Amino acid sequence: MGRRVVALAAEDKDIQVTAAIDHAENGLIGQDAGLVAGIAALNVPLSAEWPGYASVVIDFSLPIAVDGCLARCVAAKMPLVIATTGLQDSQKAAIAEAAKLIPVVWAPSMSTAVNLTMKVTQQITETLKNVTGGVDIEIIERHHRFKADAPSGTALRFGELIAEKMDGDVKHVHGREGETGQRTRNEIGYHAVRVGDNPGEHTIVFAMMGERIEINVAASNRDCYASGAITAAKWLQSQPAGLYNMFDVLGLS
Numbered sequence: 586m587g588r589r590v591v592a593l594a595a596e597d598k599d600i601q602v603t604a605a606i607d608h609a610e611n612g613l614i615g616q617d618a619g620l621v622a623g624i625a626a627l628n629v630p631l632s633a634e635w636p637g638y639a640s641v642v643i644d645f646s647l648p649i650a651v652d653g654c655l656a657r658c659v660a661a662k663m664p665l666v667i668a669t670t671g672l673q674d675s676q677k678a679a680i681a682e683a684a685k686l687i688p689v690v691w692a693p694s695m696s697t698a699v700n701l702t703m704k705v706t707q708q709i710t711e712t713l714k715n716v717t718g719g720v721d722i723e724i725i726e727r728h729h730r731f732k733a734d735a736p737s738g739t740a741l742r743f744g745e746l747i748a749e750k751m752d753g754d755v756k757h758v759h760g761r762e763g764e765t766g767q768r769t770r771n772e773i774g775y776h777a778v779r780v781g782d783n784p785g786e787h788t789i790v791f792a793m794m795g796e797r798i799e800i801n802v803a804a805s806n807r808d809c810y811a812s813g814a815i816t817a818a819k820w821l822q823s824q825p826a827g828l829y830n831m832f833d834v835l836g837l838s
């Protein structure tokens with residue numbers, strides 16, 4: 586993702602890429618970030634050192650890197666867009682604390698299509714939750730074989746948003762195996778598929794007795810996430826300290 590963010594940001598006349606950060610052991614440290622991204626040289630070396638200041642920071646990394654990134658941004662008062670998924674609850678709490686001091690956009694999917702689909706699935710849930718015979722809601726996500734976390738942050742967010750619209754306690758069930766017994770009413774099932782180079786696909790199934798709806802939202806490539814993060818970064822620069830998500834950025838709140 587870092588490569589695509591650099592490449593798309595470099596094409597944007599309103600953006601100057603001033604730093605590209607990775608960890609010190611990365612074999613590409615010292616090489617030009619533009620060349621690493623497959624575009625012309627930017628005269629910005631990929632570095633493990635943070636700049637003193639940048640007007641906004643975009644983080645696509647690993648959970649282990651997020652705490653340090655957050656600390657740097659708070660110390661230098663830099664607005665931060667966090668796209669990394671698979672975070673621990675303690676890290677989510679740290680993000681909320683940091684957002685009291687700096688503006689933060691945090692979202693498991695920067696894609697416009699995904700965020701719109703989240704709204705649609707909430708609407709469907711509200712309409713179907715008390716349908717005669719009941720509705721079973723399951724979330725199937727597909728991603729590339731390199732993905733390190735499961736289920737995807739986006740699938741979990743779909744589940745949270747859908748659960749907000751259901752009545753009573755919701756049980757989140759991750760995969761099924763063995764003598765599971767019959768499906769209970771108030772559960773949401775999650776299924777993580779890892780295949781080839783899939784850039785991200787989510788299918789939300791609303792199944793009733795006799796008919797069903799399946800909503801599928803799929804990326805053709807990863808640029809929807811990179812350009813969404815860039816849109817978020819531009820928007821964030823004029824916001825006060827606070828915790829925002831892509832609904833806020835896209836005007837869907």
Ligand SMILES: NC(=O)C1=CN([C@@H]2O[C@H](COP(=O)(O)OP(=O)(O)OC[C@H]3O[C@@H](n4cnc5c(N)ncnc54)[C@H](OP(=O)(O)O)[C@@H]3O)[C@@H](O)[C@H]2O)C=CC1
Nearest residue numbers: 586607608611645646647650668669670692693694695810
């Ligand atoms: N919100 C969204 O829309 C999207 C979110 N994501 C999420 O973004 C994250 C990154 O995805 P992706 O680019 O595919 O993953 P990659 O593993 O390809 O990239 C992660 C990068 O972070 C680097 N890194 C590791 N540790 C550190 C550190 N301490 N400081 C700085 N950089 C570090 C890695 O370096 P090295 O390879 O040397 O370890 C690597 O270059 C994932 O959590 C993914 O789920 C992805 C797409 C969209």
Ligand SMILES: O=C(O)C1=N[C@H](C(=O)O)C[C@H](O)C1
Nearest residue numbers: 670693694732737738739785
């Ligand atoms: O790792 C990925 O590739 C993606 N991760 C995000 C997630 O976990 O939801 C977003 C997108 O689906 C791509």
